[in-house]
Amino acid sequence: MVMCTEDSLLKSEERQLHVIILIGSILAVVAACIVSVPREGMSSRAVIGSVSIPSACVFRNITGIPCAGCGIVRSVVCLAHCEVARSWGFHRLGMVVLVLLVAQIPYRAATLIRGRSPKCMRHKSIDVLWIGLALAAAINWVFTLIQLR
Numbered sequence: 697m698v699m700c701t702e703d704s705l706l707k708s709e710e711r712q713l714h715v716i717i718l719i720g721s722i723l724a725v726v727a728a729c730i731v732s733v734p735r736e737g738m739s740s741r742a743v744i745g746s747v748s749i750p751s752a753c754v755f756r757n758i759t760g761i762p763c764a765g766c767g768i769v770r771s772v773v774c775l776a777h778c779e780v781a782r783s784w785g786f787h788r789l790g791m792v793v794l795v796l797l798v799a800q801i802p803y804r805a806a807t808l809i810r811g812r813s814p815k816c817m818r819h820k821s822i823d824v825l826w827i828g829l830a831l832a833a834a835i836n837w838v839f840t841l842i843q844l845r
């Protein structure tokens with residue numbers, strides 16, 4: 697890992713991005729706690745109270761085949777309700793997504809409070825994280841498609 701000798705002050709657009717990601721992460725975590733997934737098998741939709749949330753997946757709606765991200769919302773919602781086994785059944789990367797989502801809250805808040813961004817560490821570790829996540833999603837999708845055959 698590259699060591700930073702000095703952090704740079706946050707620019708206005710960087711501050712805005714941190715605020716947007718912080719608010720978005722908080723809203724997503726709160727939404728995951730409010731939404732639930734009824735026990736109606738693997739085709740069950742997420743619901744708020746008695747209102748079913750429609751599928752937003754264009755790929756699945758057109759092809760009938762789940763995309764690499766299908767089930768991730770239901771997986772995260774189940775985790776927010778401590779249903780680990782059901783979460784795994786909907787998507788194997790739900791735990792990773794929830795951890796990354798929750799981790800955004802202290803990271804973004806601390807960065808905004810400090811007013812500085814540790815740039816050199818950020819670029820390397822974030823790149824590795826995104827590449828790893830994309831690779832894991834691709835491998836997970838292949839296993840999902842094999843299971844559907």
Ligand SMILES: [Zn+2]
Nearest residue numbers: 753763765766
């Ligand atoms: Zn999808």
